[in-house]
Amino acid sequence: MDSKGKLKNLIIATQSWTLTASGSSALIAISYVFYLYKIGAVAEFNWLLGLIALFVAIILQIFVNLINGKKDSKYFIGELLVYVAYGLLIPLGVSFVMTSEIILRMLIVSIPVGLLIVAVVYANNTRDIKKDKDANIKTEAVRLGLEGAQVTYQTLLFAAYLLIAILVSVELLHPITFLTLLSFPLANRNIKKMKMAQHxxxxxxxxxxxxTAKLLILFVVFNSAANFIAPFI
Known part of the structure; x- marks a missing residue:
């Protein structure tokens, strides 16, 4: 295979369309740390370290995609590990390197984004149920079957928006975070498409x-914008 062919295969394997979404949890952490700093909840933060962490998150996504591009029972990275990495470890890690503090509330406010990231994986695995089953790849979608995977995907999306309302109600997020609802029409369209899938x-x-990755990006843009704007309202 020539160098152009190898480069093309590498681009396909890294699934470049997901790379913008890969920094989602890092961006949420950066914006929320800014919010906490402005309201006096943290004493100081370092922008540069936050940007470095964002870059690291993108590199991690490339690694995950390369592993998942060779799905088999030994190396496949499943939904749970994706959630732990993107929904918990990255936000907590980014907030720590920016502030030198362990901000436990970050684990809570990052849950909606973590759920949407898992939904991206679920959409992929639901589409590939037949292929993965034939190859004896035990994804969660294969275990649940099409109907179960459809319900799980819908639940992940609805839960992300419901949690925003809960987090606002307990004052972990500012009410302006309801800006994320502007992305709900896309979520609704995605749910309708998932319901149309058949065996x-x-x-x-x-x-x-x-x-779903586009939905994630839109959701994060509105969520992050709200975090940046909230201290000035």
């Missing part, structure tokens, strides 16, 4: 992982 026809969800 013998998954054409409606062929691009659903990409569409």
């Amino acid at each position: 013998n026809d998954n054409s409606h969800i062929q691009q659903l992982d990409r569409q």
Whole structure:
């Protein structure tokens, strides 16, 4: 294979369309640390370290995609590990390197983004149920079956928005965070597409992982913007 072919395969393996979404949990952490700093909840923070952490998150996504690009029972990175890495470790780690403090509330406010990141994986694995089952790859979607995977995907999306309301109600997030609802029409369209998937026809969800990644990006943009704006309201 020539160098161009190798480069093309590498780009496909890294799933470059997900790389913008890979920094989502880091961006949420950066914006929330800014919010905490402005309201006096943390004494200081370091922007540069936050940006470095964002870069590291993107590198981690490339690694995860390369591993998942070779899915098998030994190396496949599943939904739980994805959630732990992106929904818990990255936000906690980013906030720590920026402030030198362990900000436990970060583990809570990052849950909605973590759920949407898992939803991206679920969309991919639901589409690939038949192929993975034939290859004896035990993803959660394979274990649950199509109907179970559809319900789980819908639950992940709805839960992300419900948690925003809960976090606002307990004053962990500012009410302006309801800006994230502006992304809900896309979430609703994605849910409708998932419901249309059938055992013998998954054409409606062929691009659903990409569409879910777009939803994640939009959700994070609104969430982060709210965190940056909130201290000045």
